[in-house]
Amino acid sequence: MTTPKSYKVSVKRRNLITLPKEVRKELKISEGDMLDVRISENKIIMEPYKLVPSSQAYFWNKKTQEDILEAREDVKAGRVREVSSINEFLEGMEDD
Numbered sequence: 001m002t003t004p005k006s007y008k009v010s011v012k013r014r015n016l017i018t019l020p021k022e023v024r025k026e027l028k029i030s031e032g033d034m035l036d037v038r039i040s041e042n043k044i045i046m047e048p049y050k051l052v053p054s055s056q057a058y059f060w061n062k063k064t065q066e067d068i069l070e071a072r073e074d075v076k077a078g079r080v081r082e083v084s085s086i087n088e089f090l091e092g093m094e095d096d
Contacts, residue, residue, distance in 0.1 A: 034049040036048075
């Protein structure tokens with residue numbers, strides 16, 4: 001097992017630290033992003049913490065993500081139909 005790469009950072013004025021560019025790039029961390037910071041066994045652990053706007057939270061729940069994956073598989077397998085109106089679409093929903 002390889003040892004993870006280690007980075008040395010210094011605590012600057014006002015207790016600020018700078019994350020190395022390689023770390024930010026690999027973890028896709030940008031200015032303004034949130035980090036979850038905790039202490040475990042005398043170590044500081046920091047993980048990216050992505051916030052989701054409440055108006056989009058439904059999209060990121062497990063059921064919705066599973067439904068999206070299922071829909072993609074249906075499209076790949078050709079299990080699709082074309083409709084020319086909303087009424088035709090709704091009639092097709094009643095048949096299912």
